[in-house]
Amino acid sequence: MTKKLRKAVLPVAGLGTRFLPATKATAKEMLPVVDKPLIQYAIEEALAAGIDEFCMVTGRGKAALVEHFDIAYELEATLRERNKTEALDLLEGTRVEPGSILTVRQQVPHGLGHAIWCARAFIGDDPFAILLPDDLVLAETPCLAQLAEAYYETGGNIVAVTEVPREHTNRYGILKTGRDDGRLVEVKGLVEKPAPDKAPSNLSIIGRYILMPDVIKYLALMERGAGNEVQLTDGMARLIGEQPFHGLRYQGTRFDCGDKVGFLEAQIAFALKRPDMAQAVHAFLKKYV
Template identity: 45%
Template sequence: MTKVHKAVIPVAGLGTRFLPATKAMPKEMLPIIDRPVIQYVVEEAIASGIDDLIFITGRSKRAIEDYFDDSPELEMHLRDHHKNEMLKVVQDVSSLVDIHYIRQKEPRGLGDAVLRAEKHIGDEPFAVLLGDDIIVNGVPCTRQLIDTFNHTHGSVIAVNEVPPEKVSSYGIIKGHPIGPSLYQIEDLVEKPRLEDAPSRIGAMGRYIFTPEIFECLKSVQPGVGGEIQLTDAIKILCQRQSVYAFQFSGKRYDTGDRLGYVEAIIDFALSHEEIGEQVMEYLQIVLNQKNVQTSNPVYDDNNKPILRS
């Protein structure tokens, strides 16, 4: 059986939920404290045994290429000023793994982005990691999927249960359990209404595919906006071979969502070895102030509460 050692990371999306910031900056480069989101995704892939990465980029994503490239001027400056720890950090970023870039000339959906990687992937199984999802766990989510693939020999989708109000934001699986945290997929419904959903088990931005997914993508008819949906290709794949869903362990942050992004910043700041305690103290001060304001509000002439510092 061929080892999974290649991964596709689609980063060509426009990031409209973070406008105007993403007008000049890829959403995947938004910082979580002192690292961009995309670095956490790359580090998960590497920790899972991936040694060959393919970024599917767009014309506004040059900053991602620059970030993972060498920076001779910066390195020289740090070396000359004896900032050796920071120099190592910068050099480590540019030497993490082999990275290749393929341009998606127009945003035609996630399925089209994955299809762009066909020539590089060839006839091997491969991983797909969405570039704005961070998943934290001792055993990386992608590693969990690879282990499941090695057991099932079929494509595997990372899933987790979603709250009722979020069902319409996910691809929801219909399947039957065949082992601990493992389902065989019968169908996949993209963003259904809660009353139409076959379950509350949703796809979570991590996949292992057999190369047959490419033929399925080629047979998908473009939908709204001419986009090729990955979900539609997975449904076709389910008709040709067994496809599985694995309920992974770990905490997921959807950093493409503003609330998810803020949650990631807070949690990573609290666990930061240098600033964690100070952040906790600050949050306690803020919460105490909010409690005082709520219990003893002061109003202006228009009967609106005045927030006191």
């Protein structure tokens, strides 16, 4: 039987150097898109996929990520005294079950694969999701919920994939593909950041994964790959042939919020989906286009 998916790992130890000076004293995952920080979008997406246990792989200066999901007694009391019911309602999305969020430290920046290995005790023998908060997906059905549905269909490893320009393959993990029905594609191989002329396809992995715990034994070897880092892609590649492995062409639009232009685009796209803001945003955009 396919084991129920209940756990998610969120690697959030990065320094956010591309957003300095804003991230000098603030975790990049706390940067807001409209009025919610990136980390809240990630947690809400995981909750929508039926996940109720979370592990944040953090670094120094990241305490605010956990505090965001704590109860702010003084703030809530003040809002009640002032009858700010709408503001209180906005805090509902920051509440999770007590004890559902754990943290582990990635003390040295040895890559994404190393970050996932740091969560090995939390993962145990269970399947688990990985969400990279920098990748924000605007979709009718949350991206991870789509991935979870495909996981229960296939009973194995599955990653969210999208087509990228051939000249950009050296920025991503790229699939070598097998059977392809237009939605699910069999993964025959994985290559981290291949040169365009050596890329086996232009299907790229984005920051959403559901993996079997067996990947940990390969990450534990601490083999260095691209960038002299422990690459998650290399660990996943070792699972191919041992277990089912598929890519899912998810429905939605992905924004790279680790990039300034992508982050700005996400602000506009998410604001335009808000009934309380869309008209005003449309109006001011005309002044700049």
